[in-house]
Amino acid sequence: MTAEDVSISVQRYRPSLSLKSRLKPYFGTPVNGAITVGCILIIAWALKHVIAWLLVDAVFTGAPAVCQQQGGACWPFLVAKMRFMLFGFYPFEEQWRPLLALLMFFGTCGIAMIPMFWGRRLLVLGAAACIVIFWLMLGGFGGLVYVPTSKWGGLPLSFMLSAVGLVCAFPLGVLLALARASNLPAIRVLAVVFIELVRGVPLISILFMASVMLPLFLPTGVNIDNLLRAQVAIILFAAAYIAEVVRGGLQALPKGQVEAASAMGLHYWQTMRLIVLPQALKIVIPPLVSLFIGFFQDTTLVTIVGLLDFLDTVRAAMRDPQWQGIAVLEGYVFAAFVYLVFSAIMGAYSRFLERRFRVGHD
Amino acid sequence: MLGASMRVAQAPFRLNFRDKRTRGILYQCLCVASVVAAGLYLFNNVSENLARQSIATGFSYLWREAGFVISQSPIDYQPSDSYAKALLVGILNTIRVSILASVAATIIGTLVGIGRLSSNPLFARLMLLYVEALRNVPLLLLLFLCYAVIVTILPPVREALQLLPFVFLSNSGLAVPSIAWSNDHTMIAAAFLFGCGLAYLYARHLRLRRIESGTDQSNWPLISAIIAIPPLVAWLILRPELDLSLPELGRFRLAGGAQLTPEFVALFVGLALSASANVAEIVRSGILSIRKGQREAAAALGLRSSRIMRLVILPQALRVIIPPMTSAYLNVFKNSSLAIAIGYPDVVMVSNTTMNQTGQAIEPIALFMLVYLSLSITISLFMNWYNARVALRER
Numbered sequence: 170m171t172a173e174d175v176s177i178s179v180q181r182y183r184p185s186l187s188l189k190s191r192l193k194p195y196f197g198t199p200v201n202g203a204i205t206v207g208c209i210l211i212i213a214w215a216l217k218h219v220i221a222w223l224l225v226d227a228v229f230t231g232a233p234a235v236c237q238q239q240g241g242a243c244w245p246f247l248v249a250k251m252r253f254m255l256f257g258f259y260p261f262e263e264q265w266r267p268l269l270a271l272l273m274f275f276g277t278c279g280i281a282m283i284p285m286f287w288g289r290r291l292l293v294l295g296a297a298a299c300i301v302i303f304w305l306m307l308g309g310f311g312g313l314v315y316v317p318t319s320k321w322g323g324l325p326l327s328f329m330l331s332a333v334g335l336v337c338a339f340p341l342g343v344l345l346a347l348a349r350a351s352n353l354p355a356i357r358v359l360a361v362v363f364i365e366l367v368r369g370v371p372l373i374s375i376l377f378m379a380s381v382m383l384p385l386f387l388p389t390g391v392n393i394d395n396l397l398r399a400q401v402a403i404i405l406f407a408a409a410y411i412a413e414v415v416r417g418g419l420q421a422l423p424k425g426q427v428e429a430a431s432a433m434g435l436h437y438w439q440t441m442r443l444i445v446l447p448q449a450l451k452i453v454i455p456p457l458v459s460l461f462i463g464f465f466q467d468t469t470l471v472t473i474v475g476l477l478d479f480l481d482t483v484r485a486a487m488r489d490p491q492w493q494g495i496a497v498l499e500g501y502v503f504a505a506f507v508y509l510v511f512s513a514i515m516g517a518y519s520r521f522l523e524r525r526f527r528v529g530h531d
Numbered sequence: 532m533l534g535a536s537m538r539v540a541q542a543p544f545r546l547n548f549r550d551k552r553t554r555g556i557l558y559q560c561l562c563v564a565s566v567v568a569a570g571l572y573l574f575n576n577v578s579e580n581l582a583r584q585s586i587a588t589g590f591s592y593l594w595r596e597a598g599f600v601i602s603q604s605p606i607d608y609q610p611s612d613s614y615a616k617a618l619l620v621g622i623l624n625t626i627r628v629s630i631l632a633s634v635a636a637t638i639i640g641t642l643v644g645i646g647r648l649s650s651n652p653l654f655a656r657l658m659l660l661y662v663e664a665l666r667n668v669p670l671l672l673l674l675f676l677c678y679a680v681i682v683t684i685l686p687p688v689r690e691a692l693q694l695l696p697f698v699f700l701s702n703s704g705l706a707v708p709s710i711a712w713s714n715d716h717t718m719i720a721a722a723f724l725f726g727c728g729l730a731y732l733y734a735r736h737l738r739l740r741r742i743e744s745g746t747d748q749s750n751w752p753l754i755s756a757i758i759a760i761p762p763l764v765a766w767l768i769l770r771p772e773l774d775l776s777l778p779e780l781g782r783f784r785l786a787g788g789a790q791l792t793p794e795f796v797a798l799f800v801g802l803a804l805s806a807s808a809n810v811a812e813i814v815r816s817g818i819l820s821i822r823k824g825q826r827e828a829a830a831a832l833g834l835r836s837s838r839i840m841r842l843v844i845l846p847q848a849l850r851v852i853i854p855p856m857t858s859a860y861l862n863v864f865k866n867s868s869l870a871i872a873i874g875y876p877d878v879v880m881v882s883n884t885t886m887n888q889t890g891q892a893i894e895p896i897a898l899f900m901l902v903y904l905s906l907s908i909t910i911s912l913f914m915n916w917y918n919a920r921v922a923l924r925e926r
Binding site for chain 2: 194195197201204205208209211212352353354355356359366368369370371372373374377378381382384385386387388389462466467469470472473480484494497498501502504505508509512513516
């Protein structure tokens, strides 16, 4: 590298420090200046109201009656109802169990999100974590009291519905995508019919089907509990959407890959497992993650069929006679905040993956 | 997957398990047989269960008296009407809120999407904040929040907020001007549609002549006249009374106009906001997909900037925008089913009430799934047709 090169690169990487050039994008033209001023006014107005509601006019300690007098946020409501909102009707003394399960879930997810750990060992870890989490939640042996699924609720239930749903729906979705891309007409038609039927109706109708119609479809005497029924509905729903995303990846793959694999003498499943799927799935990881964010949010719909997910426990807390009509927004704002944080983490992760996979083959 | 020419070259088909095609047929038979077997098993269970619990089957309940009130209906509905009519009211309510929310989402989303590409970093960030906040909050929560704000935070009718002249917002919903619709109005609307049809035919004729002759044949005054004259003539002949009813703020209540319920307003606002975030992202990626060279090349050819937009940029951006926009509209339509959570009488809620009253679960669910499926397929067929019109014509 010559001295000249160095000077150019130094110049390029040092941001310009003059105030004028920094302000140029904001006040370059009169119109731009007006837009900037307008934005500042909007932000100031919003901030003023938010701060007033959250802090200035808010009540930090006291009884429900105090909250009723003040116009701002009612923090005592959140404090008093926090454990109920997080864990629902899970027995009060046993609530360390869902908390521990939740922490284990976050830990496992955190490890699974790091590309360095991707591989077989992660699957083993995931399976082990899954077993321990279910043992913690359900109990019944090993010194833990049995807690039926009808008592489960709150945040652990929301995460469980989405995580189990996705883990089960993913292989099913991949199989459906392969079936749709198959050259056996009957299998292709069956896959298309299933995928289009599920995608053509809202999730709520499938949940209704699972909760109201499914008992009629089962032989006499067999009964599946409500949670499992909703879980099956979510799995089937997610599988159809995952299948469509994976199909996009399959279509993006050049035909030569399959032909080369056939020429090497690989049979269908070998071709798919070793050649096609690793490449196709890599392409669709970013859209899959945004799909997963959508499903995480869609699990709120189980409220409508009577499951106590996080949104439902928040609503139940707001309906508590002691607080009814007092904390009308606090619960929703808190729930929105929780969903926002988790969705934003997943969104940021999706962008990280997009960057990571952009460099590589081309 | 094999081309026709290759198929000819293959060995004649023999029933041999080593042959790929034999196995293919076997797999398909197994697959279809298992699906059919599962279907028969389930059907058997259902008929057994229904007989045991002595639940009625069939759609005859549709013609019985519904007996429940629907809080708002675009057509005349009484509790003494049949379940079929109640279902129709539900379908119309679903369509109404979906269309209005889609239109609002398209307008807001397009503006926000363009705003995200603004050269002003502050404005672009603000739009990004809008999109991210709405995309990261579940729609159901947004609906509950909208409903809670309308019912508990907004002032009572006496102190209704005036948004626009003759538009009032209060905790009992939104009051808007309305006109009493009569047959005469329908005739005028029909005349307008007739004029549009004629104008379309004439414009197509002009376009063909332009392609033939190579000269500009546009005749905007005549086309405008073709559109305007039929409804004008109809209006002059029929002379309908313009029965415009404006809401006025009285001492205790709003008089006149049409009152939109809080459920409708909450559903409309929630659907429109959440869809607008998706539309914004779609519009943004559509605009970004057009390379700068396209605009520059069009300018080098001497096109005016309005023509560059209309003839070069928009046709290409639309090609990218339309397929995801189709699924955004379909999502609005499917998400409108969340109406049941806040009590807007859409098709799901009417079906749910029907289910509870008749004790029949399968038929109402099957019916509303059919409604969603057929409307979804209609929307996607229409959008596919439109997409084919604007798609790149490859040689």
